[in-house]
Amino acid sequence: MLERNEGFANLAAGYLFPEVAKRRREFQAKHPDAKIISLGVGNTTEPLTKHITKAMTDYAKGLGTSKGYSGYGDEQGLTELREKIAKVIYPDLINADEVFISDGAKCDIARIQTLFGRKTPIAVQDPAYPVYIDGSVISGAAGKANAKGAHKNVTYLPCTAENNFFPDLTKIKPNTLIYFCSPNNPTGVASTKKQLKALVDYANKNGCIIIYDNAYFAFIRDPSLPKTIYEIPGSKKCAIEINSFSKLAGFTGVRLGWSVVPSALKFADGTPIRQDWNRVMTTLFNGASNIAQHGGLACLDEEGQKETKELVDYYLENAKLIKEALTSKTFKDANVKVYYTGDSPYLWVHFPGWKSWDIFDKILNDCNIVTTPGSGFGPSGESYIRFSSFGHRNDVKEACKRLLKFKF
Ligand SMILES: *Cc1c(COP(=O)(O)O)cnc(C)c1O
Numbered sequence: 422m423l424e425r426n427e428g429f430a431n432l433a434a435g436y437l438f439p440e441v442a443k444r445r446r447e448f449q450a451k452h453p454d455a456k457i458i459s460l461g462v463g464n465t466t467e468p469l470t471k472h473i474t475k476a477m478t479d480y481a482k483g484l485g486t487s488k489g490y491s492g493y494g495d496e497q498g499l500t501e502l503r504e505k506i507a508k509v510i511y512p513d514l515i516n517a518d519e520v521f522i523s524d525g526a527k528c529d530i531a532r533i534q535t536l537f538g539r540k541t542p543i544a545v546q547d548p549a550y551p552v553y554i555d556g557s558v559i560s561g562a563a564g565k566a567n568a569k570g571a572h573k574n575v576t577y578l579p580c581t582a583e584n585n586f587f588p589d590l591t592k593i594k595p596n597t598l599i600y601f602c603s604p605n606n607p608t609g610v611a612s613t614k615k616q617l618k619a620l621v622d623y624a625n626k627n628g629c630i631i632i633y634d635n636a637y638f639a640f641i642r643d644p645s646l647p648k649t650i651y652e653i654p655g656s657k658k659c660a661i662e663i664n665s666f667s668k669l670a671g672f673t674g675v676r677l678g679w680s681v682v683p684s685a686l687k688f689a690d691g692t693p694i695r696q697d698w699n700r701v702m703t704t705l706f707n708g709a710s711n712i713a714q715h716g717g718l719a720c721l722d723e724e725g726q727k728e729t730k731e732l733v734d735y736y737l738e739n740a741k742l743i744k745e746a747l748t749s750k751t752f753k754d755a756n757v758k759v760y761y762t763g764d765s766p767y768l769w770v771h772f773p774g775w776k777s778w779d780i781f782d783k784i785l786n787d788c789n790i791v792t793t794p795g796s797g798f799g800p801s802g803e804s805y806i807r808f809s810s811f812g813h814r815n816d817v818k819e820a821c822k823r824l825l826k827f828k829f
Pocket residue numbers: 463524525526527528550602606634636664665666667668672673677678
């Protein structure tokens with residue numbers, strides 16, 4: 422018999438989304454007529470835009486001809502797409518050869534963990550997107566969990582209303598790999614220039630590397646907020662940015678993302694990190710789908726940019742409607758606080774005196790709405806609920822109507 426990778430034994434049971442699905446199923450079985458609406462998932466719902474769809478269908482049709490056929494491409498991605506990302510997303514900040522195309526941000530977050538030594542300490546925001554920790558647990562870097570579920574080699578950085586959802590950086594030990602997500606999933610908070618400057622300065626001073634998950638940058642509407650970590654001076658010496666077309670253009674199912682590994686980033690022994698990342702991409706990955714990459718090219722055209730802005734605006738409008746419902750009198754009287762600035766698809770909502778799962782059950786029961794309990798993203802998420810604005814407008818409007826009738 423073969424030995425199991427002990428990282429898997431150290432994983433916490435996949436509790437959050439299976440448990441949400443189970444409670445939803447049980448409720449539906451008991452109330453077959455209830456028309457349940459989900460404001461729970463982080464999955465896009467609206468169709469791909471016309472220009473992008475046309476580019477992908479045209480390319481796919483071409484693949485069926487001798488002239489248009491192509492097999493494997495460069496593992497790092499189409500040069501044209503790398504150049505376009507550099508030019509459109511990182512004007513004058515990043516070179517095309519620092520951009521690597523992938524099949525999605527989650528996949529890159531998982532692969533990137535192969536770059537660092539097994540004993541590299543990790544720091545994460547609490548609450549956080551689960552992949553940072555779970556990926557580190559599987560790779561062995563996070564170590565065993567204690568009785569409370571906290572992993573030995575992970576520093577949890579509470580992000581709460583008290584600290585404006587920006588962590589106390591002094592808790593991070595030197596030479597740590599810091600996962601940082603902004604605009605954040607689940608809190609929806611987008612960090613300011615000043616905050617990111619503090620993060621970058623701290624990382625540079627203490628030999629840390631930041632994995633900056635920027636999957637929601639397209640939702641930023643406040644012009645004073647940075648749209649990439651590379652707007653911060655000094656970031657090219659300490660930050661890898663992971664990004665995606667998923668939330669930008671509804672590519673959650675199409676699958677396309679990218680990472681930026683600046684040439685100036687080095688390991689302790691002086692090896693450029695970019696060199697090893699190039700090796701990971703060529704050895705463990707064989708390039709993103711060529712159809713998806715042509716969709717990505719179209720997305721960054723003028724036409725595509727206009728369309729995807731409208732697509733993101735649609736979700737932002739949903740979020741505005743949900744915020745209005747959650748700031749109505751019933752919720753105000755119960756001291757419910759909605760943390761939402763309009764720069765993300767998620768509303769992070771505090772229900773003082775409630776446990777996340779209890780308020781989840783009550784909203785499911787009274788409004789037939791599925792949400793996501795904040796405690797599932799980490800201990801600092803307790804008493805919070807994440808409302809997602811990914812949904813069809815009619816469903817969102819109906820959900821808001823039901824929320825307006827909610828009683829504590
Ligand atoms: C949705 C999401 C992603 C995107 O992942 P893909 O694999 O590109 O679909 C990345 N990070 C966070 C925090 C997300 O919520």
